[in-house]
Amino acid sequence: MDESAERTKVEWRPWGPAAFDEAEASDKPVLLSLVASWSARCREMDGGAFSVPTVAANVNEEFVPVRADADRHPRVRERYNMGGFPSTVFLTPTGDLIAGATYLEPESLRGVLDRVRETWAEKGAEAGRVPRALRGQAPPAGPVTADIEALVAGQLGEQYDERFGGWATNQKFPLPRTIDFALKRERQQALRTLEAVSRNLADDYDGGFYRFAHARDWSDPQREKLLATNAGLLRAFANAYLYTGRDTYEGPASNAVEYLTSTLWTGEAFAGSQHPGDYFERPPSERAADDEPGVDATAYAGHNARAADALLTYYAYTDDRTARRYAERTLDYLAETLVEDGVVARYDDPDAPRGILTDHAALAVAFARGAQTVDPDYLDVATAVADHAVRTLQDAAFRDGPEEAVGLLDKPLHPIDDNATMAHGLLDLSALTGDDTYRDAARDAIGAFAGAADRMGVQVADYAAAASRAVERPLTVRVGDAPGTDLHRAALRVADHEKVVVPDADGIEDGAAFVAIDGEVHGPATDPEELTALVAEHV
Secondary structure, eight states, X not given: OOHHHHTSSSOOEESSHHHHHHHHXXXXXXXXXXXXXXXXXXXXXXXXXXXXXXXXXXXXXXSEEEEEETTTOHHHHHHHOOXXXXXXXXXXXXXXXXXXXXXOOHHHHHHHHHHHHHHHHHHGGGGOBOOGGGSOOOOOOOOOOHHHHHHHHHHHHHHOOTTTOSSOSSSBOOOHHHHHHHHHHSHHHHHHHHHHXXXXXXXXXXXXXXXXXSSTTSOSEEOOEEHHHHHHHHHHHHHHHHHHOOHHHHHHHHHHHHHHHHTSBOSSSBOSEEEOTTGGGSOGGGSOTTOOOEEEOOOOHHHHHHHHHHHHHHHHHHOOHHHHHHHHHHHHHXXXXXXXXXXXXXXXXXXXXXXXXXXXXXXXXHHHHXXXXXXXXXXXXXXXXXXXXXXXXXXXXXXSSOOOSSTTTTSOOOOHHHHHHHHHHHHHHHHHHOOHHHHXXXXXXXXXXXXXXXXXXXXXXXXXXXXXXXHSOOOEEEESSOTTSHHHHHHHTXXXXXXXXXXXXXXXXXXOEEEEETTEEEEEEOSHHHHHHHHHHHO
8 A cells, every 4th residue: 555545544445356346245335536646735635634533434434445546557547537636536336437526625525425425325326427438439530641730730829828838828737749749840839838848847956847837927836746747848858959959958958867867766767756745835944954855766667768768869969878878777677677578567566557558658669769779679679569559459549458347447548649659659660660560550540530630739739740750751761870870870860850760771781871751762871961961952
């Protein structure tokens, strides 16, 4: 049981079939507390409502209380998140939804407990419902055409905040993948947004980037720092540096590398998050010298893969040895500890979820990046995890994981973000291996959502980026040289962050490189200057 559960007076059960079997046998509803280790509100509710003896006794007597960590159980999060953490969710013994809320004060929770108990007594299992997203509807399919990219690119201008940057007029999330998409389509929007992020979400004292800002002008930041957010922003700032060559973007990227490789490094991989606790709420005189905000040291597969991908992206443009070293250590940890026969474990524990789409997608991209930048042998891991996902999770769109008879995990979800990431990985693999079955699988996944392209917003811009790479094959530079040569390094620095670089390419002599643009091959180039001129001539 996690430490947060131990801080309350509720007798939490872990997420799993035993808790739902107990609910069925005792004819009680389940109270699911879905929490995140980095969430201050989760800690507040643990110290508040769940620590009131009379409230806890009510929960323990009338319900089967279950605690699930949202990062450890992403598929539970996607089905039961009520819009924030904590999510306080009431379920039937089969996992159907009765009612739900987020943070609750003690008196509010008392009232909800009473109402749910009355509803259960009156209706029993009929009180539950399956959310519409889980009722078996297929995603809206359509043809994979250039219209997808154009429709979402049009939303960049419509949703962009001209005054403060970013793509919202209330809370501001950094949206790193949207920034990546905009760098090729609306570059000034992307650059202005990165500058706003650097001014307002960067922790200039302890390093790293905060999760989001509460206000339209990027003020009042939410001070948790997540590995996924920091990896995404490291990659976005590095890509901005590729296009501009400006220290304005390289500096924040370098600072992100320092934060990842110091504060979040566990000795084997990267920790999942850092939360401030009450550190920033106490005056400096009350902070002990060794009093540091808490780090969740769990090394999550997908988040670590995204960090390795971002570090290698930065290394490709800067030759930064620290970024390369930690990226390689992370990829080696993932391959040796969390991947077995192509199946990815969420984290290092025998009971960890396995075969989840979000992890497979991130690892396919990261190991493909490793094969492009430092070692072609990383391609073996990329193909193994991608092959497993295609074989077990794809039916046009990819499901979010294997069917499990626990709660609503037997109901499939097709998350568009993870489908986009997997499509990127498959398109990379197609270019690296010359195997078009990977490209076909990517197009199937993209086409499964294409019927809704006219309703998509900038939050899913990465899907449109994947679609554009599927319509026209990504710019591909095939280099006869091994990684690390001048010609290979020049290929990595071609100003297109959606390109693919193939080192040690079959059939190409050492000292030569060819450029393929939507299948049309140009070259050879025999030195970095020739390669740069060749790309400029044909792109």
